[in-house]
Amino acid sequence: MVELGINLPLLIAYLVTFVILMAILYQFAYKPLMGAMDQRTERIQEGLSAAERAREEAASSQAAIEEQLNEARREGQRLLDQAREASQRFRESEMERARQEAEAFAERARADIQRERDAALEDLRASFGDLAITAAERVIRRSLDRQAHEELITQVLEEGESLRRG
Amino acid sequence: MPSGAAAKRVMLLAGLVMVALLIAGFVVGAIGSQMFGTTRFLAQPAIHLPPQPIFPFSAVKTSLGYGSDYEAKKEEAKETADAEHPPAAESGDHGEGGEEEHHFTPLGVSQFAITNTLLSAWVASLVIILFFVLGARKKAMVPGRFQSLVESIFEGVLSFGSSVLGRDMARRTFPVVATIFFFVLFNAWIALFLVPLYQAVGFGSGGLWDFELKAHLIRPAGTDVNMPLALALVSFVFVEYWGIRTLGLGYFKKFFAFGNLLRGRPSGLIDIFVGILELISELVRIVSFTFRLFGNMTAGEILVVMITFLVPFVANIFVFGLELLVGLIQAVIFAGLTLVFLSLAVHHEEH
Incomplete structure (x- = not known):
């Protein structure tokens, strides 16, 4: 033991030296430097994930913008279609209305014409009776026989009839 | 150009x-x-396994054989050396010359004195503290060169630990493992970096020109068996502490495996035998730790001294290179084996 150099106080001295060395290193080197290294790692990790997040955000906002654009385009198309359809409908309804109006107008005009004609015919017939009587008076005054008289009246009536029909 | x-x-x-x-x-x-x-x-070097005391001086004198009759002894030795000059020179290669000149009394088991190895351990510790505390002083987010160096050393030790124990355990055991690593490494290198101090300064006899070095002021602490023993004890206690902390009292099951025998299975006898082997191997680790480091450091020192003795001046540069490598390897082995034993102690139940 002695030849080898084993010595109890020395052993204890080495143990104490080692423990003190470890304590000092722990307090002034390991702890602060490991803390700083961890902090840096954390910081870098954070930076990386922030960059990743920003990239993702940019990508997603790009997609959102694209989507919005598409939406707007679709909306515009829809509005355009709607307007076109509305104008089409409006035009058709207007045309229909115009046609109906025109028809109504024509109808009324026709009815007016008919009424005018009927009135004219009535007038005519009335005046024709007068005319016939006048003619008859004139004929009578000219002394006519009975037969001629009859024929004349019939003829006049037939003429009047055909007149009414025509 | x-x-x-x-x-x-x-x-x-x-x-x-x-x-x-x-x-x-x-x-x-x-x-x-x-x-x-x-x-x-150069005079033929004397190799002493025990460290030499350097303080207090009374201990130095006792160990080196100084005393009231030292001068007389020296004269006597000189006369014999002069008289037997030719045979002494002849037998120089066989390591017998000057045996009486180098009588050296080591310290007793419980006798305390500051030895050259303890002093160099303190110097090494001081260098370690200076190096790492200065490196960690600023804690800058963007490290300078020196801080980067220290950090990369830490990172290296930490990743070495992680490869054995996993990141979490490596972090928690880092202070002890790293301190063991640095302590072994710097203690191995300190003598190489302080070569002039190591080779020439110390206690001895004679004047400036015929100075005969008997006790170096600095001697690598690894060559003192107490330092490896202290580290081995630290490592051992640390490993056992983690084993118990992780597995509780179940940690002792691998040493005292009575479970199967108490359940009446005859194979329990084998378990008991295995447990005894485990116990022995656990304790033998202290010895192997101690003598691995002690042997390597001592062999390195002897090699340096002998090469210097055989061919002085520059031939030992190659040995110095070798010793740098040996110091690093021993530090890696000491820290690495501690890690391996830790992982064995912690994961024993799992397989």
Whole structure:
């Protein structure tokens, strides 16, 4: 033991030296430097994930913008279609209305014409009776026989009839 | 390119000086002095396994054999050496010369003195503290060069631990494992970086010119068996502590495996035997830890001293390179084995 150099106080001295060395290193080197290294790692990790997040955000906002654009385009198309359809409908309804109006107008005009004609015919017939009587008076005054008289009246009536029909 | 040419010239000059020193070293070294009969540059070194005390001086005197009768003894030794000069020179290679000159009394088991190994352990600890505390002082978010160096060393040790234990455990055991690593490493290297101090300064006898070094002021702490033993105890206690902390009292089941026998299975006898083996291997780790480091460091020191003795001046540069590597390897092994034993202690129940 002695030849080898084993010595109890020395052993204890080495143990104490080692423990003190470890304590000092722990307090002034390991702890602060490991803390700083961890902090840096954390910081870098954070930076990386922030960059990743920003990239993702940019990508997603790009997609959102694209989507919005598409939406707007679709909306515009829809509005355009709607307007076109509305104008089409409006035009058709207007045309229909115009046609109906025109028809109504024509109808009324026709009815007016008919009424005018009927009135004219009535007038005519009335005046024709007068005319016939006048003619008859004139004929009578000219002394006519009975037969001629009859024929004349019939003829006049037939003429009047055909007149009414025509 | 004048600077390139100048650099080349300087290199050539340095190489020539190295070769000259090598040849001179060979001539005045132990081998050359035998071959050419030149005077030896260095005295034959004495190898002591126990560390030499350097403080207090009374302990130095006792251990080196100084005393009231020391001078007389020295004179006597000189006379014998003079008288037996030719045979002494002849037997120098066999390590017998100067045996009486190097009588050295090691410290008793419980006798305390500050030894050269303890001093160099303190110097190494101081260097470690300076290095790492300065490196960690600023804690800058964007580290400078020095902080980067220290951080990359930490990161290296931490990733080494992670490869064995996993990140979480490696972090929690980092202070102990890293301190073991740095302590072993710096203690192995401190003597190499303090070569002039290590090789030339210490207690001895004689004047400035015929100085005979008997006790180095600095001697790598790994060559003192107490330092590896202390580290081995730290490692052992640490491993057992983690084993108990993780597995509770169940940790002792692998040493005292009575479970199967108590249930009446005869295979329990084997378990008990395995448990005894586990216990022995657990305790033997302390010894193997101690003597692995002690042996490597001591062998390195002896190699450096012997090469310096055989061929002084520059030949030991290669040994220094080797010793740098050995120091690093021993540090890695000490820390690595601690990690491995930790992982064995912590994960024992799982397989």
